[in-house]
Amino acid sequence: MFVWSRLSSSQWTDSWGERFSGHSGAVITLIPGRKTVRVEVYCAEKKEALAIQQQFGGTVRSVRARNWAVHRVAVPPPVVVRDALLVCSDSDKKKRASLAKLHPRRSVISIPPDMAFGTGHHATTASVLRLLVDFSKSRKGKAWTLCDLGTGSGVLAIAAAKLGATDIFGCDFDPHAVRVALHNVRRNRVRDVRIEEADVLHWKSGRRYDCVAANLFSDVLIAAFPKIARLTKxxxxxxxxxxxxxQAAECLRAGEEAGLKFDTIITRGKWVTARGGRE
Ligand SMILES: C[S@@+](CC[C@H](N)C(=O)[O-])C[C@H]1O[C@@H](n2cnc3c(N)ncnc32)[C@H](O)[C@@H]1O
Structure with a gap:
């Protein structure tokens, strides 16, 4: 058995957890007294561990075999979103084509492993994707626009394009996320998607959108709600x-104070997602 490992800043804990969510051999350990986590993935085959190393750096070493079944590494299963979307980690064209054949009514989105949040597996992304599908259906074929604040891998922006949005803007303050999102936009061959590096809290937009998606943390949302309200038609x-x-009560109250009204609140595990409107 082989183990790939690397140290990472604890701010990336959720991203690592999400990235290896389908891997039964993945272990994330908080290092006491430091803002660091150790990320390890136990692999049956050396080539598996080396493939992870090639993607994310870190080191690979052999370990004495214990319970092989426990450490079997699996590719995370695709995420199915209502009858409209399927988000997979395959970049291979043949695999994507066979998924499309199995799900003829769904648009397939490919988000291969990388260090940007948004594979579709995390409860927050999955909930927003569902609400985005519902929103697109409510438009009944009428053109619509999306602003995606904190785009990460670009998954929401790409989903919006697949769902028929005609003008999509996404931004992230992390330059690596912006690079990943731009790759994903090209990989998924979607048009009308613009991705830029920008801090939501300092960025100014001169226009308004039919839908604004913001999968950010509570403190950023609280500060950004007046801007989010202004961005929404x-x-x-x-x-x-x-x-x-x-933090949901405090956070959504800040949204209401900024002029938004929330009509749907979804709780999955420790995460809350809400749909609101601007009158
Ligand atoms: C939870 S992830 C969401 C990613 C993706 N939109 C999704 O739904 O899966 C939050 C993203 O917002 C970005 N972010 C956090 N604060 C930000 C800010 N002030 N301005 C721009 N981007 C920000 C992070 O870099 C991260 O990529």
Whole structure:
């Protein structure tokens, strides 16, 4: 058996957890007293561990075999979103084509492993994707626009394009996420998607959107709500997530104070997602 490992800043804990969510051999350990986590993935085959190393750096070493079944590494299963979307980690064209054949009514989105949040597996992303599908259906073929604040891998922006949005803007303050999102936009051959590096809290937009998605943390949302409200067309929809259950009341109150009204609140595990509107 082989183990791939590397140290990482603890701010990436959720991203690593999400990235290896389908791997039964993945272990994330907080290092006491430091803002660091150790990420390890136990692999039956050396080539598996080396493939992870090639992607993410770190080291590979052999370990004495224990319970092989426990450490079997699996590719995370695709995420199915209602009858409209399927998000997979395959970049291979043949695999994507066979998934498309199995799901003829769904658009296939490919988000291969990388260090940007948004494979579709995390509760926050999955909930926003569902609400985005519902929003697209409510448009009944009428053109719509999306602003995706904190785009990460670009998954929401790409989903919007697949769902028929005609003008999509996504931004992230992490330059690596922006590079990954741009790759994913090209890989998924979607048009009308613009991705830029920008800090939501300092960026100024001169325009409004039919739908604004913001899967950010509560503190960023609280500070950004006045801007989110200004970005939303009157009668438009706001989808917010990344809110911890314990912070939801305070966070959504800040949204209402900024002029938004929330009509749907979804709780999955410790995460809250909400749909709101601007009158
Ligand atoms: C939880 S992830 C969401 C990714 C993707 N939109 C999704 O739904 O899966 C949050 C993203 O927001 C970005 N972010 C956090 N604060 C930000 C800010 N102030 N301005 C721009 N991006 C920010 C992070 O870099 C990260 O990529």
């Amino acid at each position: 009157p009668g438009g929809t706001v989808l917010v997530s990344g809110i911890l259950k314990s």
